[in-house]
Amino acid sequence: MTSTLVTGIGELVTNDATAGDGSALGIVRDAAFAVEGGRVAWVGPASDAPACDQVLDVEGRAVVPGFVDSHTHLVFAGERSAEFVARMAGEPYTGGGIATTVAATRAASDDELRLQASRRLAEMRASGTTTIEAKSGYGLSVADETRILRISREFTDETTFLGAHVVPAEYAHDRAAYVDLVCGPMLAECAPLARWVDVFCDRGAFDEEESRRVLQAGMDAGLMTRVHGNQLEPGPGVRIAVERGAASVDHCNHLSDADVDALAEGSTVATLLPGADFSTRAPYPDARRLIDAGVTVALATDCNPGSSYVTSMPLCLALAVREMHMTPAEALLAATLGGAQALRRDDIGTLQVGASADFAVLDAPSYVHLAYRPGAPIVATTWRAGARIAP
Ligand SMILES: [Zn+2]
Numbered sequence: 001m002t003s004t005l006v007t008g009i010g011e012l013v014t015n016d017a018t019a020g021d022g023s024a025l026g027i028v029r030d031a032a033f034a035v036e037g038g039r040v041a042w043v044g045p046a047s048d049a050p051a052c053d054q055v056l057d058v059e060g061r062a063v064v065p066g067f068v069d070s071h072t073h074l075v076f077a078g079e080r081s082a083e084f085v086a087r088m089a090g091e092p093y094t095g096g097g098i099a100t101t102v103a104a105t106r107a108a109s110d111d112e113l114r115l116q117a118s119r120r121l122a123e124m125r126a127s128g129t130t131t132i133e134a135k136s137g138y139g140l141s142v143a144d145e146t147r148i149l150r151i152s153r154e155f156t157d158e159t160t161f162l163g164a165h166v167v168p169a170e171y172a173h174d175r176a177a178y179v180d181l182v183c184g185p186m187l188a189e190c191a192p193l194a195r196w197v198d199v200f201c202d203r204g205a206f207d208e209e210e211s212r213r214v215l216q217a218g219m220d221a222g223l224m225t226r227v228h229g230n231q232l233e234p235g236p237g238v239r240i241a242v243e244r245g246a247a248s249v250d251h252c253n254h255l256s257d258a259d260v261d262a263l264a265e266g267s268t269v270a271t272l273l274p275g276a277d278f279s280t281r282a283p284y285p286d287a288r289r290l291i292d293a294g295v296t297v298a299l300a301t302d303c304n305p306g307s308s309y310v311t312s313m314p315l316c317l318a319l320a321v322r323e324m325h326m327t328p329a330e331a332l333l334a335a336t337l338g339g340a341q342a343l344r345r346d347d348i349g350t351l352q353v354g355a356s357a358d359f360a361v362l363d364a365p366s367y368v369h370l371a372y373r374p375g376a377p378i379v380a381t382t383w384r385a386g387a388r389i390a391p
Contacts, residue, residue, distance in 0.1 A: 040351055
C-alpha cells in the first residue's frame with residue numbers, strides 16, 4: 001500500500017483536542033501527517049515524520065479538515081434569480097417559490113439534473129468541501145422523489161428523503177392525502193435510496209402532527225431523522241427533533257429558552273445556515289446563546305435555488321464570524337467536526353489517526369484567513385481519502 005507524507009504544513013488543524021496546542025482545534029505547527037489507504041496513519045511535527053513512499057510538500061500553507069456540508073439540496077433544475085431580486089426589493093421569503101423549482105425539476109431529464117448537480121458539487125469541492133449531504137424534496141411525487149435520490153446517490157452516500165418539503169399544488173386541497181402518500185408509497189420507494197428522513201416543520205410547510213407522522217414513518221422504515229425547524233417563526237421543530245433523537249435540527253433562527261435547554265441536554269446538533277439568512281435578509285440565529293449553553297453547533301450551506309444558492313463553506317464561516325459572533329475557531333469546528341456530528345459520522349471532520357484523509361490546503365498561513373479574507377479563493381487544493389478532488 002502506497003503511503004504519502006503531507007508535510008511543510010505551517011499550521012495543521014486536526015480537531016483533536018488532545019493534540020498540538022491543546023485547543024479544540026488541536027493545532028500543530030510545522031506539522032506533517034502520513035496517509036495510507038486513504039486514512040490518516042500518523043500526525044505530528046514534521047521533524048518527527050516517518051518515511052513514506054511519496055511526499056506532498058505544501059510549503060508553509062495551513063491545512064484544515066475538509067468541510068462537511070451537512071445540509072444541501074443538491075439536485076434540482078432551474079434557478080430563481082427573479083425571486084431574489086424581488087426579495088431584495090422588499091418582498092418577504094415564504095418558501096412559496098419551492099413550487100417553481102418543483103416544476104422545473106420534474107420537467108428536467110436525468111442527464112440535465114446530473115449535469116447541474118455535478119457543477120454545484122465541483123464548486124463545493126473547489127471551496128474545500130469533502131462530504132455533502134443531499135436531500136430530495138423538489139420532486140414531490142413518488143417517481144420524481146425516487147429519481148432525485150437515485151441521482152443524489154451518484155454524488156454522495158449521505159442522502160435524505162425530504163418528500164415532506166412542502167405540499168405540492170395538486171394536493172393543496174387535501175394535505176392529509178399528501179402526508180399519507182409521503183408516509184406510504186413514497187417512503188416505501190425512497191427509503192432504500194436514503195440514509196435519512198427530513199421534514200420541513202415550519203409555517204407554510206408541515207405542522208407538528210404532520211411532522212411527527214413523517215418522522216415516525218421514516219424511522220419505522222429504518223431511516224435516521226433530521227428536521228428543518230424554527231426558521232421562519234418559533235415552533236415545535238426543535239422540540240420534535242430532540243424528542244425523536246434526531247441527529248440534527250437545521251436553521252434554528254427562532255428558539256425559546258426551552259428549545260435551547262432541550263438541545264443542550266439532548267444529542268441533537270443545531271445546524272445553522274447563514275447563507276439562507278444572508279440570501280433572504282433574515283435575522284441570523286443566535287449562535288452565541290447556543291454555544292454558551294453547551295449545544296453542539298454545525299454550519300452548512302443549505303445550497304438550494306430559492307433561499308440560499310450558496311456552495312461555499314468559507315462564505316458560511318465568514319458570515320458565522322461576522323454576523324453570528326462565533327470565533328473563527330468555533331466556526332471552523334462547526335463546519336468540520338460539527339457537520340460530521342450532524343451526520344453521526346466519526347470517520348470525518350478530523351485529521352486524527354484513523355480518520356479519512358479529507359483535507360483542504362489553504363493559500364494562507366492560518367485557518368483564520370477563511371473568515372478574515374471573505375471572497376478570496378483561499379482553498380488551494382481539496383483532498384478526499386488522500387486523493388485530490390479539486391481543482
Ligand atoms: Zn434546507
